[in-house]
Structure formats: C-alpha cells, structure tokens
Amino acid sequence: MEFAGINxxxxxxxxxxxxxxxxxxxxxxxxxxxxxxxxxxxELKAGGMAKPMIITIISQLFVAFFLxxxxxxxxxxxxxxxxxxxxxxxxxxxxxxxxxxMNYAWQRAKLGLYIIDGVHWLGVLLLQxxxxxxxxx
Numbered sequence: 817m818e819f820a821g822i823n824x825x826x827x828x829x830x831x832x833x834x835x836x837x838x839x840x841x842x843x844x845x846x847x848x849x850x851x852x853x854x855x856x857x858x859e860l861k862a863g864g865m866a867k868p869m870i871i872t873i874i875s876q877l878f879v880a881f882f883l884x885x886x887x888x889x890x891x892x893x894x895x896x897x898x899x900x901x902x903x904x905x906x907x908x909x910x911x912x913x914x915x916x917x918m919n920y921a922w923q924r925a926k927l928g929l930y931i932i933d934g935v936h937w938l939g940v941l942l943l944q945x946x947x948x949x950x951x952x953x
Contacts, residue, residue, distance in 0.1 A: 822884045826951035830880040830944040835873050837943055841936050852929035876940070883907060883941065884948045892953060900949025904941035912937040 842849060850857050887895055887903055894903065913934055920930050 821953045822881065822888055823948070823951050823953050826948045827877065827880045827884050829951060830883070830947040831873065831876040833947050834880070834940040834944050835876050837939055838872070838876075838936060841939060845932055848928065849932050852926050852932055854926060854929075879940065880944050880948065883944050887945070887948055888953065895949055895952045897946050897949045900945030900947070901942055902945075904943075904945025905938075907945075908938050908941040912941065 850860060853860065883900075883904065886907065887900060890899065890903065893899075916930060916934055916937070919925075
C-alpha cells in the first residue's frame, strides 16, 4: 500500500460540489424531509440557517479530506473516477448507512428519513469520490 498524497484543491472542489448537491437535493425533498422528521417545520427553522450551513460546509470539507486520504492510501492507481466512485460507495455502505441506521434506530426515526438522508449521503460520497478521482493527487 502506498500513500499518493492529498490534492487540497480536489478536497475543496469535492466539498463544494457535495454542499451544492445537498442544497439542491434537500430543496427538492424539503416537504418529504420535514414530514419524515416528525417535527413541526417552525421548530426546524427556529434558530436560523447560518449555524447548520457553517457546520455542513466544514463537515463536507472533513468528509472530502478523509475520502481523499483513503483514496491516497489505496495508491495512485486508484486515483481515478472509477476508483473514487467505488471507494465512495464502500464508505457510504460501510460507514454512513450503518452509522445512520444505528442512530436512527435509537432515535426511533422514520424509515423515510433514513432513506432520504441515506440517498443524500450516497450522492455526496459518489460525487466527492468522482471529483477527487478525476482531479487526482
């Protein structure tokens, strides 16, 4: 196993791409998502959007950085669009969906919320993997 390094421009591009993907995705599914949370819309909007947006963009940067690190550890030969998509899919299924499943089980969250959020994270990790893969090290 080798470490191919991290392309920080690719990390920023991947984070921004996934942030805007999430914005569009949840804009389209806003009503379904609110219903799936089981909470009133007014409660979800309380406190404004600035703090969640800041946390989201910082978190997307972390996700992209660590996904790039995983790809780097797989070696330069995996730093391709295909390698990024495969790695993103593995990370999604092995880490994101299992973590969400455990948290939502304890929270007694609705299956619809699990599906909406899970598909979002699939899109994020595939998009980030593709961007990082295409931009390389």
